[in-house]
Structure formats: C-alpha cells, structure tokens
Amino acid sequence: MIRLPSLLLATFSLLSWAQVPKPEGPAARLKVMLDPGxxxxxxxxxxxxxxxxKTAALELARVVSAKLEAAxxxxxxxxxxxxxVPLWDRAKAANEQGADLFISLHLNAARAKAARGSEVYFLSLGKGKDDDVAAAENAGAGSPAGSPDSVVASILDDLAQKAYLQDSERLAVALQGQLNHLAGIKERGVxxxxxxxxxxxxxxxxxxxxxxISNPKEEKKLQDAAFRAMVADAITQGVRRYFAGANGSVRRRMVGGRS
Ligand SMILES: [Zn+2]
Known part of the structure; x- marks a missing residue:
C-alpha cells in the first residue's frame, strides 16, 4: 500500500523536475531522409x-540534400x-533517425522510348495496376533479416506506413505538382x-x-547539372508546400544542442 505523504512527495518531485529549464538549444529542423535507390x-x-x-539517383540525392539544407x-x-543498402534497412534507418519524411529517389524505365517526366508513388497495401514498376524496384530486395520473424515483421511494417498513408499521399501530390510543372506535364497524377x-x-x-532513364533525352538531361538542380528545387518546393499545408499539425521535435 502506498502512503499518501510519499505519493504527494513523489508527485511534487516529478513536478519540480518537469519545471527544471531544459538546456537551451536551437529547435530541431525538420528532417528529411533521402533514399537514393x-x-x-x-x-x-x-x-x-x-x-x-544507381549513379543518377545518388547524384540527384546529393543535389536535393544541398537544396533542402539551404531551405x-x-x-x-x-x-x-x-x-x-538492403531495401528493408532503408525505412529502418529513417525510423531510427527520427526522420519527418522519407523520400526514395529512382529513375523510371519503360519500353516506350518516348515516356518522359516524373511519377510520384506512395504505398499501396494491396495489389494495384502499377505493380510492374514496383516489381522492378522490389527486385533487389532479397528477404528481411531474421526470417523466422519475417511474417510478423512484414505485418508490423505495413502497420507502420498505414498510419501515414494520408500524409504520404499529400506529400506525393505536393511533389508531383512541382515536378509536373518543371516538366511541363499537366495530366500526370500520383x-x-x-x-x-x-x-x-x-x-x-x-x-x-x-x-x-530509358528515354534518350531524359538520360542526357540527368547528366546535366542544371537539370538536376531544377529537379532538386522542385522537390524542395514540394516539401515546403507539404509542410505549409500541414497547418501547424506538423510534428516538431525539440532536441537541444543540435544545429
Ligand atoms: Zn529504381
């Protein structure tokens, strides 16, 4: 049985602990985990x-990273x-680092040489008609570590992203809008x-x-620093718009001592 005085004392200690000023430090910036495919x-x-x-994605990620930092x-x-980096470890790294957004960067390939522009995807938990692109990107996945638990792990993975699907769609829309604008494409949706x-x-x-990357013109553009900078600007602008649309409901982490 807990005696009342000690309970009061414990409560008081907790309250005074909570009132101790936290170490001064700059507010943590919103963190974006980029994932060059x-x-x-x-x-x-x-x-x-x-x-x-793999090379084009890494180059793009470097420029996007610099533009995001500048913003x-x-x-x-x-x-x-x-x-x-195994596919399974990429989101894990984002979770461990407490990232606010995860953006995986890839280049598309199509049989039709004229196919051009950007496509932004968010996760589908079921089967969809765009599974061929996903099948190509999933090919290098292998299987998650710790195979006896892989079924449970896979269900937990789905639950992790399920809670964020609406926000993921909103982010996809924000990015697609900017990238369509850049490419002069109006009709493409997420x-x-x-x-x-x-x-x-x-x-x-x-x-x-x-x-x-399968389009000769776009393959050439990807090797042009000015084009990569424009793509990075579009992605950065999309990220800004996403957060601007969040109307203050954005999770902001306060971590002292980091700049
Ligand atoms: Zn890819």
Missing part, C-alpha cells in the same frame, strides 16, 4: 547510353556512396504501388521516379 551490385535500370540508375531542413541519406522500401517507414513516405 539501388547501389553496389544493384545498378537498377540502365539508359540507352549506359547511365546507371532550412536537415537532410540525411540512406547511402552516401556506391554501396548496396500513383500507388506496393514498394517494399516504403513499407516500414513510420513517417510520410514516397518514392519518386524522377525521370525516364
């Missing part, structure tokens, strides 16, 4: 002139060099597909197929 032995799609998706966000990345890399993300998460 593929890497290492997984080259991803390949352009007609030989540009590898006041904190940008982190699932890979900084040409290494293969899509939903079962991308493994998005499943475990406990935050709004999207996959951007920035351009068609």
């Amino acid at each position: 593929h890497g290492g032995e997984d080259g991803g799609a390949r352009g007609p002139k030989g540009l590898k998706e 006041g966000f904190e940008a982190v990345s699932t890979r900084e060099d040409d290494t293969l 899509k939903q597909a079962p991308f493994i890399v998005l499943r475990g993300a406990a935050m709004p998460a999207v996959l951007v197929e920035v351009a068609f």
Whole structure:
C-alpha cells in the first residue's frame, strides 16, 4: 500500500523536475531522409547510353540534400556512396533517425522510348495496376533479416506506413505538382504501388521516379547539372508546400544542442 505523504512527495518531485529549464538549444529542423535507390551490385535500370540508375539517383540525392539544407531542413541519406543498402534497412534507418519524411529517389524505365517526366508513388497495401514498376524496384530486395520473424515483421511494417498513408499521399501530390510543372506535364497524377522500401517507414513516405532513364533525352538531361538542380528545387518546393499545408499539425521535435 502506498502512503499518501510519499505519493504527494513523489508527485511534487516529478513536478519540480518537469519545471527544471531544459538546456537551451536551437529547435530541431525538420528532417528529411533521402533514399537514393539501388547501389553496389544493384545498378537498377540502365539508359540507352549506359547511365546507371544507381549513379543518377545518388547524384540527384546529393543535389536535393544541398537544396533542402539551404531551405532550412536537415537532410540525411540512406547511402552516401556506391554501396548496396538492403531495401528493408532503408525505412529502418529513417525510423531510427527520427526522420519527418522519407523520400526514395529512382529513375523510371519503360519500353516506350518516348515516356518522359516524373511519377510520384506512395504505398499501396494491396495489389494495384502499377505493380510492374514496383516489381522492378522490389527486385533487389532479397528477404528481411531474421526470417523466422519475417511474417510478423512484414505485418508490423505495413502497420507502420498505414498510419501515414494520408500524409504520404499529400506529400506525393505536393511533389508531383512541382515536378509536373518543371516538366511541363499537366495530366500526370500520383500513383500507388506496393514498394517494399516504403513499407516500414513510420513517417510520410514516397518514392519518386524522377525521370525516364530509358528515354534518350531524359538520360542526357540527368547528366546535366542544371537539370538536376531544377529537379532538386522542385522537390524542395514540394516539401515546403507539404509542410505549409500541414497547418501547424506538423510534428516538431525539440532536441537541444543540435544545429
Ligand atoms: Zn529504381
């Protein structure tokens, strides 16, 4: 049995502890986890002139990262060099780092050489008509570590992203709008597909197929620094609009001592 005086004392101690001023520090910036697709032995799609998706995605991520930082966000990345990070570990890294957004960057490939422009996806938990793009991107996944628990892990992964699907769609719409504007494409909307890399993300998460590496013109543009800068500006603007539309409901973390 708890005696009342000690309970009061415990409550009082808790209250006075709570009133101790927290160490002064700048408010944490909103953190965006960028995820350049593929890497290492997984080259991803390949352009007609030989540009590898893994290389183009990494280059884009570097520029997007710089633009986000310049706009006041904190940008982190699932890979900084040409290494293969398993798909299952990418959202996990974003969760561990407490990222506010997860943006996976890829390049599209299509049989039709004229296919062009950007497509932004968020997770579909069921089967969808855009599964062929997801199948190509999921190919390098392998299986999650700890296979006896993989079924349970996979259900938990789905639950993680399920809570953020509406916000993920809103983020996808914000990014697609900016990228359509950049490419001069009006009609393209966001899509939903079962991308493994998005499943475990406990935050709004999207996959951007920035351009068609299979289109000779877009393959060439991807090697142009000015084009990459424009794409990065469009993505940064999309991220800003997403947060601006959140009307103060955005989760802001206060972490002391970080700049
Ligand atoms: Zn890809």
